[in-house]
Each structure stands twice: as C-alpha cells, then as structure tokens.
Amino acid sequence: MSKPQDYYVGIDIGSSKVGVLIGQVDEQGAMEVVGRGEAPNRGTRKGNIVNVEATVDALKAASEEAEVMAGVEISRAYVGVAGADIRSVNARGMVSVSRRDREITHQDIQRVLDAAQAAALPSDREILHAIPQEFLVDEQGGIGDPLGMLGSRLEVTVHLVTGNVTRSKTLLTCVNRAGIEVIEMVFEPLACAAAVLTPDERELGVLLLDIGSGTSEYALFLDSEPYHSAVLPIGAGHFTNDLAMVLRTPFSEAERIKVKNGCCVAAMVTDQQGVAVPSVAGGAERVVPKKELCGILQPRAEELFSLVREDLAKHGFDERLRGGVVLSGGGAQLDGLVEMAEQIFDTGVRYGLPRGLGGLVDVINSPAWCATSGLLLWGRDMDRRREPKRRASFSVKGVMGSLRGMFEDLL
16 A cells, blocks of 8 residues: 555646646556646746735645545645746766775765856856766766766766746745645756656657747757756747737637637648637627638747747757657647647657556646646656655645645635
C-alpha cells in the first residue's frame, strides 16, 4: 500500500486558468493521477500576477476540486513558473581536485557546480535552475556523472535559468496564502519535457514549445539536456484578441469562435460555410466566411513561429532540430499550427500529450495538461535524487478535511 508521502502535486498558474494535479507513486515507482482541479484565473496576465486575491481564489478553487477527487489534503506542491522575465544562459565552471588519490567526490561536483553559478547576477534576479550539460575531467568531455573518476581538473557546463526575484516572491505569496507550501518552482518547458519528450528526441535535438494564454515558453534539448530556453510574450490570447478586434465581437465570443472554427492555414480551409459572429453591445449578428477567420489568425501564427526560429538562429541552434518540434500547452490546439510550424521550422512537428502516467489519463489527455503532468514527474524524479526526508509530505485527512477548510474560508 502506498505511503502518504508518495503523493505529488503539480500546480500550473496560467493567464486563463489554474490547473492542479495530484499524483500517487505506486510500489513500482509508476505515477498515477488521482486528482484534477481547474479554475478560471483573472489574476494573471501575460504570465505575471496582477491581482493577488483573484489568483489566490483560483488556486483555492482548483486545489479543493483536486483534493475532493483524490481524497487527500494538499500541503506541498511543485509550481510551474513562466513569464516574460525568464532568462537563460549557458555557463562554465572549473575546480582543481587536489587530494592525493585524485578521486572525484560529491563535494568536488558541488564545488564545480557552485563555480559555474558564481557569475554575478543583478540584485533583482535569482537562479531557478542550474542544469549540468556536460562534465569534463582533465579536458575529456562528454561525461554525464564524474563521481568516482580520477582526475586533477574538473569542469562543467550548465544551463542557467533565471527569473525576477520580486515576481517569484509574489507567486510564492499567492501559493502560500492558498495554504500550500512550494517545494520548488519549475520553469514550465522543462516540466513539460518530462511529460512529453522521448529520450530519442532529447538526444537528437528537439524544441519543446509550450503555448500558453499570455506567453509562449520554449526549451531546446541537445544530447538529452537543455541548451537554450526563452519566453515569447505571445500566446493563445493574442489570437483571440485579434479576432475580437477585427470582427468587433466580445472577447468571449472570439474565444468560442477560435476554438470551434479557427484555423491558421488557409489551404486547410475548404468549407465555404460562414460562421455567425455576434457584435458588441448587442448589435446585429453577421456571417463571416471561415477563410476570413483564417486570414486573421494566420499572421499571428507566422509571427509566433518566426520569432522563435529567429531566436534559435541567433544562438546557432536553428539547424539542430533533428528530433523535430513538439507543441504543448492549451494554445497548441488551434487547427493548422502543426502544419504552419512544419513550414517555418522545416522539420517534423507533433502535438505533445502527457505520457508516462496512469490513473485519470483520459481527463488529462490534452496538450493543456502537459506542464502540470510534467510537474508530477519532475517532483518524483527529483525526489529520487534527494534524501528521503525532503520528499513531499501529505496529510491524508480525507474529503472531510478539505470540506472543513472550504467552510472555514466562508466564515
């Protein structure tokens, strides 16, 4: 029987919704999703929290839904982080191994990782991740784990992801005020990768592009490790806003039309049927051909992928996508995005779906749940490398505990 601490929680605070998943690890180490919660979020815009109270309310609503479904009370969680303030850079560190036996120890590995992170950061930024790409022992590269090897010089190259300190503290405050302790903030493309990428893709070179509502985050993997990551301030909400502005229809109607009839590749639209478009302020409804909708959405899709491609080219990675491109996030579900991405990146493109999980897989089998699913797997994999005392802890108080908390909030 699984122990209480074998539960994991992933929280994705997006610009349109908050998603919460609870997973349980069985005796074989497999992750089963046992709870899912979702709530609209009006407190976050373009990845930044603009209303703390609204964000906390969305967090509580989504968490309580997941708690009731799973029958456990959430106390700690892995939380996804995104936003235009995220930056990344590759850094290098080097230390000498001065002991007589020249055997590389855990302490040597920690020293060289610290050295790679020692570059001065502005006071308003902090390191979110420092992920080793490669170790070198006496100039011999391509080493994944140098522990126990013999050498006098240890080097490492790492991928550093940094974020704005104030923004991170605001996110932390929101989660804490919802009654949840943050175990770790995880840059969302890295979490997504844990759920959707195959080992072969990561080895060959693959771009994971997670299209959210307010922003799109991406990470490029080579030789199984991240070598470049960034955030673009364009998301699915921009597609909706374009429709609303051009068609002069309410945002909610534009979102409905985009989801039901939207496509961003004109050649894929063969249906000549028109789409009814309500006007603002109760004006007369009019009919717009699907081709016209495509004409509005296509330029935004071209802009999104072209900016990502230009950024990859700027860093010398545009020809390294031998493993293709994987699209995830709720915004990836617009018809034509895969075909458009294949044209612009000139490589194979596929949708990413959560994999490697059991349990409620039918209710999370969507690109929109890739990041949250990945947070569960990220947490499990990180715990395997940590001391048992640092594992996520849960108090299994049953459904009554969750309901009691809901009533206390109402008093």
